Amino acid sequence: MQPNGRYEISYQVMTPTNSTQMPNVTSSKPFYWADGSTGFDNAPDDVPMCGFSNEKCKEDEYRTIKIAIPSVGAAILALLFIISVLVTRKMKRLRIQSMPWKLNPEELIDSQTNIPRSTFQSIMSIHDNDSQVTLTQKGLFSDKGYTFAKVANYRGSQVAVKAIHKDVIHMTKDILIELHTMHSMKHVHVCYFVGASVEPNNIFVCWEYCSKGSLQDVLWNDNIKLDKNFKISLAFDVIKGLEYIHNTSIGYHGNLKSSNCVIDSYLSCKLTDFGLRHFRKGEAQVLEDEFTNTEHVKYKELFWTPPEDLAISLDEKTGTKPSDMYACGIIIKEILCRNGPYTEFEELTPKEIINKIREGSDKEFFRPLLPVEVRKEFPKCSSLAIKLWNELPETRPTVAEAHKIMKRCSSNTTVVDNMINTLEKYANNLEDIVIDRTKQLAEEKTRSEALLYRMLPRDVAEDLKKGISVKAESFDSVTIYFSDIVSFTSLCARSTPYQVVDMLNALYTIFDAKISKHDVYKVETIGDAYMLVSGLPKKNGEKHAQEIANCALEIRNAVLDFKVPHVPEYSLKIRIGLHTGPAVAGVVGLTMPRYCLFGDTVNTASRMESNSLPMMINMSESTFQLLQQTGSYLIQSRGQIDVKGKGCMNLYFLNEKVRRNNNSSIETRVISTQDDPARNHKKTIKHSIGENTRHTPNKYRSIPNNDDNIPNCDDKTPYNHDNTQNDDDNIRNYDDKTLKNDDTRSNHCQLNGGVVDGGDVEELLSSISDGERSTPVVVEI
Numbered sequence: 077m078q079p080n081g082r083y084e085i086s087y088q089v090m091t092p093t094n095s096t097q098m099p100n101v102t103s104s105k106p107f108y109w110a111d112g113s114t115g116f117d118n119a120p121d122d123v124p125m126c127g128f129s130n131e132k133c134k135e136d137e138y139r140t141i142k143i144a145i146p147s148v149g150a151a152i153l154a155l156l157f158i159i160s161v162l163v164t165r166k167m168k169r170l171r172i173q174s175m176p177w178k179l180n181p182e183e184l185i186d187s188q189t190n191i192p193r194s195t196f197q198s199i200m201s202i203h204d205n206d207s208q209v210t211l212t213q214k215g216l217f218s219d220k221g222y223t224f225a226k227v228a229n230y231r232g233s234q235v236a237v238k239a240i241h242k243d244v245i246h247m248t249k250d251i252l253i254e255l256h257t258m259h260s261m262k263h264v265h266v267c268y269f270v271g272a273s274v275e276p277n278n279i280f281v282c283w284e285y286c287s288k289g290s291l292q293d294v295l296w297n298d299n300i301k302l303d304k305n306f307k308i309s310l311a312f313d314v315i316k317g318l319e320y321i322h323n324t325s326i327g328y329h330g331n332l333k334s335s336n337c338v339i340d341s342y343l344s345c346k347l348t349d350f351g352l353r354h355f356r357k358g359e360a361q362v363l364e365d366e367f368t369n370t371e372h373v374k375y376k377e378l379f380w381t382p383p384e385d386l387a388i389s390l391d392e393k394t395g396t397k398p399s400d401m402y403a404c405g406i407i408i409k410e411i412l413c414r415n416g417p418y419t420e421f422e423e424l425t426p427k428e429i430i431n432k433i434r435e436g437s438d439k440e441f442f443r444p445l446l447p448v449e450v451r452k453e454f455p456k457c458s459s460l461a462i463k464l465w466n467e468l469p470e471t472r473p474t475v476a477e478a479h480k481i482m483k484r485c486s487s488n489t490t491v492v493d494n495m496i497n498t499l500e501k502y503a504n505n506l507e508d509i510v511i512d513r514t515k516q517l518a519e520e521k522t523r524s525e526a527l528l529y530r531m532l533p534r535d536v537a538e539d540l541k542k543g544i545s546v547k548a549e550s551f552d553s554v555t556i557y558f559s560d561i562v563s564f565t566s567l568c569a570r571s572t573p574y575q576v577v578d579m580l581n582a583l584y585t586i587f588d589a590k591i592s593k594h595d596v597y598k599v600e601t602i603g604d605a606y607m608l609v610s611g612l613p614k615k616n617g618e619k620h621a622q623e624i625a626n627c628a629l630e631i632r633n634a635v636l637d638f639k640v641p642h643v644p645e646y647s648l649k650i651r652i653g654l655h656t657g658p659a660v661a662g663v664v665g666l667t668m669p670r671y672c673l674f675g676d677t678v679n680t681a682s683r684m685e686s687n688s689l690p691m692m693i694n695m696s697e698s699t700f701q702l703l704q705q706t707g708s709y710l711i712q713s714r715g716q717i718d719v720k721g722k723g724c725m726n727l728y729f730l731n732e733k734v735r736r737n738n739n740s741s742i743e744t745r746v747i748s749t750q751d752d753p754a755r756n757h758k759k760t761i762k763h764s765i766g767e768n769t770r771h772t773p774n775k776y777r778s779i780p781n782n783d784d785n786i787p788n789c790d791d792k793t794p795y796n797h798d799n800t801q802n803d804d805d806n807i808r809n810y811d812d813k814t815l816k817n818d819d820t821r822s823n824h825c826q827l828n829g830g831v832v833d834g835g836d837v838e839e840l841l842s843s844i845s846d847g848e849r850s851t852p853v854v855v856e857i
């Protein structure tokens with residue numbers, strides 16, 4: 077509405093009768109709103125946009141903030157990102173410019189002399205002279221002659237030093253980036269690029285040094301055994317290393333061959349001498365020695381170069397990923413066959429081979445031969461190698477495809493895995509061996525303990541084992557046994573020492589078997605003398621006399637049956653002596669300790685033996701006393717006999733054992749005439765009794781001694797203690813002598829504590845020898 081100074085009806089409002097309806101507004105004139113518009117449609121809002129109190133606009137303000145914050149955040153992030161990219165790039169540039177790969181030749185130390193080498197040339201000369209070499213030193217003679225890596229120490233690590241045949245190098249951006257990338261590459265199957273020296277006239281590069289030499293060295297070394305898994309694992313290592321290189325900005329190896337695959341100390345294969353294309357560009361072809369100068373060598377070096385690269389140039393290495401794959405195929409062939417790429421074409425020169433390769437077409441091309449047996453052993457690897465050396469680069473499998481194929485043919489185990497498996501096998505085997513050895517040790521221990529227990533009483537041996545010194549122990553009453561072989565000296569004179577040893581061994585083995593049944597301890601054997609004791613080291617009351625007596629009787633029985641191995645017709649005889657008394661026992665000496673008995677009882681027991689007769693058991697009064705209490709032995713009194721150093725002693729022969737029957741009567745043992753050991757001396761006794769039928773009034777009538785060498789107490793003839801000189805006589809005349817009884821002395825046999833006169837004895841013995849009768853014989857005392 078425009079003001080005009082007049083009041084006019086412009087609007088009429090018709091209110092409807094029904095007040096609930098909206099009033100009807102009609103205008104007679106058009107009116108204008110404040111903004112110049114007209115009509116109701118353009119009428120201004122009845123409520124301001126933000127409300128009368130701006131209440132509506134508050135919410136929207138927050139919405140703006142909500143929208144603004146992420147936008148600002150995103151902007152900041154984008155800014156930060158840009159800044160970080162810029163910083164990273166800057167830092168990278170700085171890093172590149174800082175040249176961490178740059179080597180200071182002064183820091184290269186000759187590994188042998190530890191002298192810093194300021195120039196690579198000096199290192200070269202040193203190593204050329206003193207053969208500081210790798211595995212190749214062990215006799216690898218390649219076509220280049222002996223080819224060695226030059227080795228030096230750089231900051232504590234061994235590095236392989238490779239000359240770059242350039243005088244100066246202009247450090248372009250590409251070179252800097254290349255060296256930087258090379259330096260930052262790290263992979264388990266790629267040699268670490270340690271760095272480069274870029275000093276004019278002293279340009280060289282250093283690579284991680286792998287101690288086992290190149291793959292070529294290993295393959296050609298017959299001393300190194302490579303099993304199937306190992307070969308596959310080596311081929312797989314090459315592919316893994318190549319895959320890594322192909323995925324870096326370096327792009328491809330460019331010089332892949334078996335001499336550029338090196339083996340580290342973990343037998344893992346690593347690729348070396350790759351990349352550095354910008355760095356090495358324009359490098360002079362330097363002929364290192366007279367070998368490398370030959371055409372032969374030059375063409376051999378091209379065995380790993382694919383036909384498409386050969387077509388470009390024979391002198392310059394080009395390189396692509398498919399070229400690497402081709403070389404990889406050749407290397408796999410070398411690994412599987414363990415020979416050179418074209419060893420099978422001996423009749424062709426390397427030049428002819430290279431020409432044939434160059435002339436090849438897609439349909440027909442010249443390649444290495446994979447023998448049938450190799451194809452059979454490694455079907456997948458062989459077919460992979462064949463595919464890899466396809467004529468057309470685009471038809472060769474990529475490294476990723478090759479990886480997949482290798483994965484399928486490898487047993488998923490690395491060389492280290494194989495080694496670990498082998499070690500595990502060894503370890504398990506070792507465990508078995510340890511168990512075995514422990515068992516053997518335990519057996520050995522048991523054996524040596526058994527031996528020790530045989531040589532010493534168990535308690536004593538235990539004490540000695542524990543390092544406890546064994547104190548001598550005194551025993552009040554023990555019975556000692558001594559026996560000696562009659563005429564041993566003359567028997568020895570007629571036998572060889574070995575025969576004597578055999579004889580004694582056989583005899584004592586029988587004795588040992590006998591004593592094991594009794595409570596006796598074998599003290600020792602000295603030559604033909606055999607010594608036993610009972611009552612020690614374990615005390616057994618008064619049983620020792622019986623134990624020894626029983627044992628002595630058994631031994632005598634055994635001797636009757638014994639046949640001397642080398643003189644079976646000779647009847648061996650022994651003298652046995654027993655004595656009872658106190659003794660002291662202990663171990664003497666540190667070297668070869670012996671459990672010895674001391675005391676007069678020992679001497680006396682020995683005297684009892686020397687005063688005995690062949691096949692007789694002579695005993696002293698003390699033993700007799702103990703035995704007679706048992707009433708189980710047939711004992712023959714010998715009367716008083718002068719014993720050297722002892723004077724007159726009452727001596728007795730132990731003839732036989734008898735046993736009581738249930739009615740306490742005495743029963744003589746029934747012994748068959750064949751095996752009765754007492755048979756001889758029964759005869760003896762019988763005869764002696766027969767010859768001496770005079771019944772003396774004496775209570776004791778003793779059997780005469782019958783040995784001229786053993787004097788009785790009335791005899792004044794000097795006693796000949798060396799019985800040996802008469803041994804033969806003793807043997808020969810044993811029966812005769814026993815027949816020659818001394819009338820002056822009476823016979824008596826004592827049974828059950830009583831004495832039997834000669835007649836009784838005769839009767840008694842005849843009852844034994846007669847028969848196989850077991851008639852109890854009761855003897856009145």
Ligand SMILES: Nc1nc2c(ncn2[C@@H]2O[C@H](COP(=O)(O)OP(=O)(O)OP(=O)(O)O)[C@@H](O)[C@H]2O)c(=O)[nH]1
Nearest residue numbers: 210212223224225236285286287289290335338349
């Ligand atoms: N042990 C060991 N030997 C190596 C190493 N690098 C090279 N070698 C040995 O040194 C020999 C010569 O190596 P290079 O000088 O690289 O010669 P190449 O590998 O035959 O040829 P290019 O690499 O093309 O120069 C190789 O055949 C290997 O026997 C390494 O890292 N460790």
Ligand SMILES: [Mg+2]
Nearest residue numbers: 335336348349
């Ligand atoms: Mg090399």
